[in-house]
Amino acid sequence: MENSSLLILHILFILACFAICNYAVKSDIDCLRSIKESLEDPENLLSSWDFSNNTEGHICGFTGVECWHPDESTVLNIRLSDMGLRGPFPLGVKNCTSLTGIDLSNNHLTGHIPSDVAHVLSFVTTVDLSSNSLSGPIPPGFGNLSFMNVLRLDNNQLTGQIPPGLSELKRLKKFSVANNRLSGKVPIELQLYNFPADSYANNLELCQGRSYVFGDPK
Ligand SMILES: *[C@@H]1O[C@H](CO)[C@@H](O)[C@H](O)[C@H]1NC(C)=O
Numbered sequence: 001m002e003n004s005s006l007l008i009l010h011i012l013f014i015l016a017c018f019a020i021c022n023y024a025v026k027s028d029i030d031c032l033r034s035i036k037e038s039l040e041d042p043e044n045l046l047s048s049w050d051f052s053n054n055t056e057g058h059i060c061g062f063t064g065v066e067c068w069h070p071d072e073s074t075v076l077n078i079r080l081s082d083m084g085l086r087g088p089f090p091l092g093v094k095n096c097t098s099l100t101g102i103d104l105s106n107n108h109l110t111g112h113i114p115s116d117v118a119h120v121l122s123f124v125t126t127v128d129l130s131s132n133s134l135s136g137p138i139p140p141g142f143g144n145l146s147f148m149n150v151l152r153l154d155n156n157q158l159t160g161q162i163p164p165g166l167s168e169l170k171r172l173k174k175f176s177v178a179n180n181r182l183s184g185k186v187p188i189e190l191q192l193y194n195f196p197a198d199s200y201a202n203n204l205e206l207c208q209g210r211s212y213v214f215g216d217p218k
Pocket residue numbers: 053054055057058059061
């Protein structure tokens with residue numbers, strides 16, 4: 001099912017491309033340029049991200065960047081896990097308008113997840129922000145990302161409650177908010193998805209049903 005909806009998205013993209021391709025391509029390049037500018041990269045692992053070469057598809061060879069086609073500058077996935085990256089969530093990702101997956105796990109990202117996440121990551125199916133130092137609330141806007149299959153927010157310092165809207169994510173197969181500082185009740189509809197208790201472990205006072213408390217208070 002995911003594959004067929006991806007295919008439909010892709011076909012729509014190609015159709016739209018005939019009209020706005022130059023814009024789309026430029027937008028994806030702006031996206032990556034902005035991501036590189038907003039992240040500190042102490043180990044210089046983004047050195048392949050060199051924007052001086054204007055050949056179509058050149059950005060597809062950048063570390064962690066996967067395009068829909070290798071010779072077409074349209075970004076499908078960004079995978080920058082475990083690269084020692086620092087800084088806030090890179091808002092420039094909004095300009096990668098055909099993006100379906102982003103993995104920034106195991107870095108040192110700080111600050112809040114953008115509250116307008118639904119506009120920043122419009123069509124994503126996979127979001128992995130686990131093992132960073134993100135703080136603040138889980139934006140309710142995640143509930144609008146209706147293509148989402150995988151949402152990993154574990155091992156951060158997120159606070160507040162799990163937004164009830166997350167139960168709108170009918171395609172969600174993997175989900176974890178373990179090891180944060182969340183509290184309140186897991187939305188009852190989300191409980192019906194039967195994610196394992198591990199998905200919720202080690203928070204402040206996160207409870208399921210009436211009495212079960214996941215993990216011990218930190
Ligand atoms: C520019 O990028 C293309 C595609 O990645 C590559 O084949 C070409 O060698 C590059 N040109 C320069 C001058 O690096």
